[in-house]
Amino acid sequence: MARAFLREPEGFVALLDDGERLVLSGLMQQTRVLLSPEIEPTGDAFDDLVASMGVSLDLADQGAAEPADADHRDPALDRLLPTAHRGDDEVAAEFRRLTEEGLRQRKSSNLDLAIDRIVAADEDRVVLDAAQAPAFLIALTDVRLLLGERMGMRTEEDAEELHAAMETIDDDDPLGYAMAWYDFLTWLQETLAHALMGDGDDDV
Amino acid sequence: MPTASLSLAPVEEEVTSVDEVVAPDLPWVTIVWNDPVNLMTYVTWVFETYFAYPRGKAEKLMMDVHVKGRAVVSNGPRESMERDAEALQGYGLWATFEKDD
Numbered sequence: 001m002a003r004a005f006l007r008e009p010e011g012f013v014a015l016l017d018d019g020e021r022l023v024l025s026g027l028m029q030q031t032r033v034l035l036s037p038e039i040e041p042t043g044d045a046f047d048d049l050v051a052s053m054g055v056s057l058d059l060a061d062q063g064a065a066e067p068a069d070a071d072h073r074d075p076a077l078d079r080l081l082p083t084a085h086r087g088d089d090e091v092a093a094e095f096r097r098l099t100e101e102g103l104r105q106r107k108s109s110n111l112d113l114a115i116d117r118i119v120a121a122d123e124d125r126v127v128l129d130a131a132q133a134p135a136f137l138i139a140l141t142d143v144r145l146l147l148g149e150r151m152g153m154r155t156e157e158d159a160e161e162l163h164a165a166m167e168t169i170d171d172d173d174p175l176g177y178a179m180a181w182y183d184f185l186t187w188l189q190e191t192l193a194h195a196l197m198g199d200g201d202d203d204v
Numbered sequence: 205m206p207t208a209s210l211s212l213a214p215v216e217e218e219v220t221s222v223d224e225v226v227a228p229d230l231p232w233v234t235i236v237w238n239d240p241v242n243l244m245t246y247v248t249w250v251f252e253t254y255f256a257y258p259r260g261k262a263e264k265l266m267m268d269v270h271v272k273g274r275a276v277v278s279n280g281p282r283e284s285m286e287r288d289a290e291a292l293q294g295y296g297l298w299a300t301f302e303k304d305d
Binding site for chain 2: 080081082083084085086087095099102103106107134137138141142144145148153154155156158159186189190193194196197
């Protein structure tokens with residue numbers, strides 16, 4: 001049974017059992033695959049910057065190739081990497097061309113770190129230091145965005161309907177399973193955010 | 205747009221420079237939109253962490269996003285707003301930038 005993230009002397013610590021860690025890291029892996037950058041991060045910030053600029057100069061990323069790519073774009077990507085300008089498609093496309101590769105790399109790095117921390121758990125203890133906790137928190141956001149999109153949760157109304165549907169859903173309905181994990185991730189993220197903001201010590 | 209000019213510069217170049225002069229340097233804004241996934245606590249944390257806004261301001265902006273559906277979270281030159289929008293998208297928030305009309 002899971003215990004929320006709390007601030008302890010060795011860092012931010014949550015207790016997650018084998019099954020919980022397996023599902024959590026699996027969901028993070030799926031998010032990682034979706035977000036995989038064209039060029040994998042090298043670990044060197046400068047090399048990554050150069051690589052990300054290199055991609056934006058690729059002819060395939062420009063001009064006629066762009067609309068065709070957009071048609072095949074996974075809708076979940078539009079949730080994780082949304083349009084940055086509403087009303088001017090040209091500005092939005094240019095912004096995407098300049099930023100998307102870097103965003104994919106940063107999000108992927110967060111997910112890699114989070115997966116590492118889950119795998120490194122000892123006696124169910126997932127331990128994050130002060131630098132790792134924000135990356136883990138952001139990784140949880142991206143996983144929840146992906147899971148929410150896959151369940152059709154795009155508006156507040158969608159979210160309310162989904163939660164209402166849980167009252168009557170069959171036990172073996174995959175949607176119920178997905179929703180239960182979504183709620184679990186929400187709870188876990190909430191406790192880590194509270195702990196990071198310094199007001200989680202009273203939460204159990 | 206002027207069609208005649210005393211300048212001897214090539215026409216293309218003239219048009220470009222006129223464009224730049226005419227376009228007023230209005231401040232741009234970064235907007236965060238409400239979504240059903242991001243938690244109120246998390247959004248507050250992002251505003252505190254990225255902008256270094258104090259808790260009260262971060263919470264007020266978060267509530268504006270939640271209740272009004274959107275909030276202007278920063279303003280300034282376009283380049284800064286593009287940087288803010290990119291950073292906030294990195295946090296998973298639904299951020300856009302636009303000219304403040």
